Amino acid sequence: MKQKKYTEAKKAQYKLPFSFINRDWSKYTLVELRNAHHFLSTLDFQLKNGFSEIGLEHFYTQFFDGKFK
Numbered sequence: 001m002k003q004k005k006y007t008e009a010k011k012a013q014y015k016l017p018f019s020f021i022n023r024d025w026s027k028y029t030l031v032e033l034r035n036a037h038h039f040l041s042t043l044d045f046q047l048k049n050g051f052s053e054i055g056l057e058h059f060y061t062q063f064f065d066g067k068f069k
Contacts (some may be wrong), residue, residue, distance in 0.1 A: 031069065032066075035068040036059075
């Protein structure tokens with residue numbers, strides 16, 4: 001959206017929340033979203049291999065505290 005590539009943005013928005021598509025996306029940087037995605041991907045792998053579920057709580061805490069910047 002920032003690069004005015006609206007067609008590509010429409011393709012990428014599939015299954016995203018309505019509020020994120022319309023306005024919330026501009027509150028985050030690409031680096032922050034990439035770091036959060038990497039954290040969740042790693043957490044998903046760990047959960048599937050028997051690690052504790054507390055990692056999701058940790059993600060929420062870090063994300064809302066702005067630690068992924």
